[in-house]
Amino acid sequence: GQQVMQIPQYQHVQEGEDFTTYCNSSTTLSNIQWYKQRPGGHPVFLIQLVKSGEVKKQKRLTFQFGEAKKNSSLHITATQTTDVGTYFCAGRGTYKYIFGTGTRLKVLA
Amino acid sequence: NAGVTQTPKFQVLKTGQSMTLQCAQDMNHEYMSWYRQDPGMGLRLIHYSVGAGITDQGEVPNGYNVSRSTTEDFPLRLLSAAPSQTSVYFCASSMTGDGGYTFGSGTRLTVV
Numbered sequence: 100g101q102q103v104m105q106i107p108q109y110q111h112v113q114e115g116e117d118f119t120t121y122c123n124s125s126t127t128l129s130n131i132q133w134y135k136q137r138p139g140g141h142p143v144f145l146i147q148l149v150k151s152g153e154v155k156k157q158k159r160l161t162f163q164f165g166e167a168k169k170n171s172s173l174h175i176t177a178t179q180t181t182d183v184g185t186y187f188c189a190g191r192g193t194y195k196y197i198f199g200t201g202t203r204l205k206v207l208a
Numbered sequence: 209n210a211g212v213t214q215t216p217k218f219q220v221l222k223t224g225q226s227m228t229l230q231c232a233q234d235m236n237h238e239y240m241s242w243y244r245q246d247p248g249m250g251l252r253l254i255h256y257s258v259g260a261g262i263t264d265q266g267e268v269p270n271g272y273n274v275s276r277s278t279t280e281d282f283p284l285r286l287l288s289a290a291p292s293q294t295s296v297y298f299c300a301s302s303m304t305g306d307g308g309y310t311f312g313s314g315t316r317l318t319v320v
Contacts, residue, residue, distance in 0.1 A: 100267070108248070132308055141298060142251065144308030187250060189309075195241070195266060196309070198251035 105199035120202035122188035214312035231299030239302040240282040244295040
């Protein structure tokens with residue numbers, strides 16, 4: 100069945116450093132979504148990518164969808180303490196989204 | 209507009225007991241899903257629904273039942289609770305299968 104893996108599992112960065120998490124699917128995806136979950140909270144939708152090679156930006160966050168639509172990345176420039184949380188990708192197969200294992204980001208002030 | 213409401217927020221069950229986790233949304237969303245979240249495992253799909261009367265299995269459906277008699281409600285039933293079902297359960301909904309999902313605040317379930 101469809102599998103979605105994320106690396107790294109954990110990342111500790113100093114405030115102001117950049118951060119990147121990678122998402123890889125075993126199958127071609129029709130689209131991919133990214134979510135953020137704060138500690139003790141629930142996942143919150145950030146963005147959706149649909150087109151091959153698509154790049155979208157939200158302030159300091161840059162999202163990319165691979166040319167083959169099997170991988171994606173989220174890059175945060177100059178991290179802040181408010182970026183702390185777990186970032187999940189979710190790849191769409193048929194009718195359902197399969198979530199990646201998540202990358203837990205800790206930002207050290 | 210409450211979004212996605214899950215009840216209860218916390219629950220402790222004894223092994224073998226049954227219970228229903230409630231999920232309701234007031235956004236007229238067609239798509240609804242149940243996920244469980246365990247440390248290091250991410251979010252795993254249990255069951256999902258693409259509309260009233262239509263449900264299907266996700267990645268980890270064993271031990272769980274669902275039904276979707278109305279657009280608003282999507283309850284998750286644990287038939288005979290087991291310690292392996294100790295987890296945080298999230299319900300989520302989306303207007304269409306292509307849109308972002310709105311998650312409820314979760315139910316933390318402990319089975320002893």
